[in-house]
Amino acid sequence: MKTMGLDVGEKTIGVAISDGLGWTAQGITTIKWTEPDFETAIAPLKELIDDHEVSKVVIGLPKNMNGTVGPRGEASKEFGQQLEEAFQLPVVYWDERLTTMAAERVLLNADVSRKKRKKVIDKMAASIILQSYLDANQ
Numbered sequence: 174m175k176t177m178g179l180d181v182g183e184k185t186i187g188v189a190i191s192d193g194l195g196w197t198a199q200g201i202t203t204i205k206w207t208e209p210d211f212e213t214a215i216a217p218l219k220e221l222i223d224d225h226e227v228s229k230v231v232i233g234l235p236k237n238m239n240g241t242v243g244p245r246g247e248a249s250k251e252f253g254q255q256l257e258e259a260f261q262l263p264v265v266y267w268d269e270r271l272t273t274m275a276a277e278r279v280l281l282n283a284d285v286s287r288k289k290r291k292k293v294i295d296k297m298a299a300s301i302i303l304q305s306y307l308d309a310n311q
Contacts (some may be wrong), residue, residue, distance in 0.1 A: 174228030178303025187295030189303040198303035200296030211255040231303040233269030
């Protein structure tokens with residue numbers, strides 16, 4: 174069974190999936206949704222969960238630099254609770270501080286254009302969140 178990593182934003186959700194052994198994370202897509210309407214994300218999430226035989230979901234938890242959870246973190250927790258109820262899967266929250274900045278830096282170093290960066294930044298952030306979780310739990 175595989176683990177899914179999610180970077181939940183206001184308009185998009187970056188999605189990454191682990192390999193079957195739980196060693197590596199790969200960004201696979203970005204889902205467009207309308208926060209806070211969870212219904213707009215259910216169908217694409219269900220398809221990915223079923224297709225990849227997902228058994229656990231890791232959601233990036235945006236924290237402030239002092240470790241507190243702000244409005245974005247609360248929104249991620251609410252999303253996770255709804256996902257848990259809808260799909261009966263365990264949800265783990267993982268500190269995602271600076272993951273989007275790390276993804277941006279990787280893309281800048283690879284000389285990816287601004288337009289292309291915008292298209293892949295969320296799934297790359299999801300990959301970084303998931304890989305960090307996998308590395309810490311091996």
